[in-house]
Amino acid sequence: MLSLSCFMITGCVNTNDTETINQVSLLQGLTLGDYYGSTTIGELKTLGNIGLGTFDGLNWELIMLDGVVYRANADLEIEIPSDNELIPFSNVTFFDNDEEYQLKDIKDIASLKKQLDSKVNELWDNRFYFAAITGKFNSVLIRSEKKQSEPYKPLAEVLSVDQTEKTLKDVEGTVVALFTPAYMSDLNAAWWHFHFITSDRKNWGHVLDLDLNDASIVWDYTDNFKLYLPDWKFFKSLDLTVNQDEDIKKVEQGQDA
16 A cells, blocks of 8 residues: 655655655645555555654554554553554654764753754754654653544644643653654644653653653754655545644644644
């Protein structure tokens, strides 16, 4: 089912390419309620070993780390889905260590974004970045959303009624962070998207806030991009010209953002 339609800067053949972000469908389609999976987890693993996304029917959120795909359940605890399950949206790459250093005493997600943005501005803000932030956290506020039934509601509406949140205290784990350049804002959420998974692989979710004690950050600079689009009537019928900036802000940062 993979690559039903593929737009690319480079070719569609992938051979553990560490310099390409592979994106399944559009976040803007997901926010409009396109929760129909087009790619299997098994196929997704051929495109990367680290990434973010969700499952068919918006069946909780997805994180991939070290080539393993995890799902957060109703208690924001971890399940490992089968390779046959479908994915409606995801961003993945084969992670490559381009730079590593330490982070300390970051009290909230705004402070983390400020530090990361400073690094991006120093490097180049017109490319993509994945980052893995691994260490000790005083707290992490995570969320995921419940599986939906047809007819599907827009994502911002789903999160207003079907979102589960949990605050983890004194935990070790990894934040998987994706930076998408501003010019990609019609295809994805511009700037930062964060998911967190504990080192014991017991809990994880989309990050709404955090308090970081001490962690290492590893950066993967990524200059290429491939987009795999669903080839079916529902996706083709969506009006993707509608401005969704406010809904995407709610989706990424919470209802009060």
